[in-house]
Amino acid sequence: MLSARNIVKSYGDVNVLKGVDIDVYSGEIVSIRGASGAGKTTLLQIMGTLERPDSGSLMYGDHKVHQLRDKGLSNFRNTHIGFVFQFHHLLPEFTALENVCMPGFIAGKPDSEVRKRAGELLKILNIHHRIDHKPNAMSGGEQQRVAVARALINQPDIVFADEPTGNLDSVHAEEMHELFLRLRNEFNQSFVIVTHNHELAELADRKLEMIDGKIIR
Numbered sequence: 202m203l204s205a206r207n208i209v210k211s212y213g214d215v216n217v218l219k220g221v222d223i224d225v226y227s228g229e230i231v232s233i234r235g236a237s238g239a240g241k242t243t244l245l246q247i248m249g250t251l252e253r254p255d256s257g258s259l260m261y262g263d264h265k266v267h268q269l270r271d272k273g274l275s276n277f278r279n280t281h282i283g284f285v286f287q288f289h290h291l292l293p294e295f296t297a298l299e300n301v302c303m304p305g306f307i308a309g310k311p312d313s314e315v316r317k318r319a320g321e322l323l324k325i326l327n328i329h330h331r332i333d334h335k336p337n338a339m340s341g342g343e344q345q346r347v348a349v350a351r352a353l354i355n356q357p358d359i360v361f362a363d364e365p366t367g368n369l370d371s372v373h374a375e376e377m378h379e380l381f382l383r384l385r386n387e388f389n390q391s392f393v394i395v396t397h398n399h400e401l402a403e404l405a406d407r408k409l410e411m412i413d414g415k416i417i418r
């Protein structure tokens with residue numbers, strides 16, 4: 202599904218990624234652990250096409266994503282990739298439903314189709330009773346589930362999650378773990394998750410560790 206080869210990235214004279222190879226297969230959860238500054242977020246952002254590598258290749262199936270120009274890249278990102286961050290980044294002035302719909306509208310999908318799928322996702326994620334609530338009227342765990350629904354609206358190939366439970370208490374973090382597993386089991390959804398959370402890292406199908414700009418296992 203995703204194949205990255207020899208990814209190199211520097212910021213100024215800091216060599217953050219020193220030739221990373223990584224593959225992600227359909228329907229698997231991959232976790233990435235490592236010390237602060239090892240380059241995890243940078244790698245996630247490059248795999249998610251939010252950043253460009255200095256060199257190396259990034260393929261999604263047959264798509265040579267590293268060759269796309271800015272417009273093509275943002276179109277690709279919007280339709281193939283989902284993101285969940287530590288802080289949910291929901292838009293405060295919009296309801297849960299509207300937040301979930303947003304990437305679908307941006308992708309130019311028909312309104313009714315997007316709203317229908319958003320409603321279904323909110324049901325699956327057990328948050329349907331909050332459909333008309335704005336983010337500040339929901340708990341942290343609820344907001345993060347809305348953020349997961351938003352990440353899934355365009356049926357992405359892969360969801361990239363950067364410390365998705367970093368801002369949650371242990372009960373809500375546990376709920377989030379179960380949710381990732383359920384989405385993998387029922388919908389064959391692939392996830393790449395950067396996390397310091399031991400339990401979350403352990404439930405992955407493949408557990409990778411980064412040290413100093415390289416994946417060591």
Ligand SMILES: Nc1ncnc2c1ncn2[C@@H]1O[C@H](COP(=O)(O)OP(=O)(O)OP(=O)(O)O)[C@@H](O)[C@H]1O
Nearest residue numbers: 212213215217235236237238239240241242243244
């Ligand atoms: N936009 C940027 N400009 C300059 N330096 C950056 C930038 N982004 C990251 N870095 C540097 O790259 C290195 C790796 O950062 P990165 O965020 O990828 O690490 P990380 O493993 O995710 O760390 P953490 O666990 O603390 O989030 C750090 O030294 C960081 O300061």
